[in-house]
Amino acid sequence: MNVCIFEDNKHLRESLQLLLETTEGFDCVGAFANCNQLVERLEEIDCDICLMDIQMPGISGIDATKIIKEHFPQIHVLIQTVFSDDDSIFRAICAGASGYILKSSDPLQYIEALKDAESGGAPMSPTIARRMLQLFKLNFLPFSQIEYNLTDKEKMVLQQLTLGKSYKMIADELTVSIETVKTHMKNIYTKLHVHSSTEAVAKAIQEKLV
Structure with a gap:
């Protein structure tokens, strides 16, 4: 599975890159601190799924997800964030995110979430799943x-x-x-x-x- 990382935290970005490069069946094809020149970057690599930070300087992870789904609908996007507020959850889902994982998740949870998202699943941290359930119950008839x-x-x-x-x-x-x-x-x-x-x-x- 070819994974591209968009994460402005250098330490976390490098840690995730190392995790992917040392996990069988995964290949990190790109690791960027922002989503500038997003389309151009993705055109140059063979990417199956993007691991996307939700808050970055310039283009946000949610806006980047919209761009990716518009230009590369076959690429899955797994949102990662420290935030679990309802607005972020709703906007990420509406943007076309395949899943939503908290940065507090352990490495195994990251790997399982990537596998699940790439195979068509909708991985979410339990906290996120509960919030999404409450969100739809409250906002939709x-x-x-x-x-x-x-x-x-x-x-x-x-x-x-x-x-x-x-x-x-x-x-x-x-x-x-x-x-x-x-x-x-x-x-x-x-x-x-x-x-x-x-x-x-x-x-x-x-x-x-x-």
């Missing part, structure tokens, strides 16, 4: 109920996803393989007419599907 014909298994997978569980955690919880979880997620995307896990979670909460 349920739409008229539509029959999406979700199976019981698909509903169980979707429910676990709204709790911020990774594909691996969902597989362990439901005693199935990760590939089975991915298959359920593909069916969920089709039935809910969504294109990402964050969209699926938002719709599930908004329409009280789980």
Whole structure:
């Protein structure tokens, strides 16, 4: 997995770069202190996912996410931050972020979150998942109920996803393989007419599907 880092804290940036370079299956293809010349930089490298700081001088991580999804829709963006306020969560999701992780997460959590985001999941720190759940409950009224014909298994997978569980955690919880979880997620995307896990979670909460 090719990962590009955007982080203005030099120590953290270098630590994350070292983590990626010493973890099998990962390659750090870029590490930058800001998002200046963002499009040009990404055009020059083969990137699967960006690990994006939310607050940087110049272009913010949220604005950078919008730019990335506009020019490189295939690139996933995992937001990392010390902030867990509702506004930042909402803006990051609306910008197209695939996940949201706190900088207090340990190295293993970073690696698992990157894997999950790259495979189509919506990794979130438990604190973030709880805040997002509260955010949608407080700010959205349920739409008229539509029959999406979700199976019981698909509903169980979707429910676990709204709790911020990774594909691996969902597989362990439901005693199935990760590939089975991915298959359920593909069916969920089709039935809910969504294109990402964050969209699926938002719709599930908004329409009280789980």
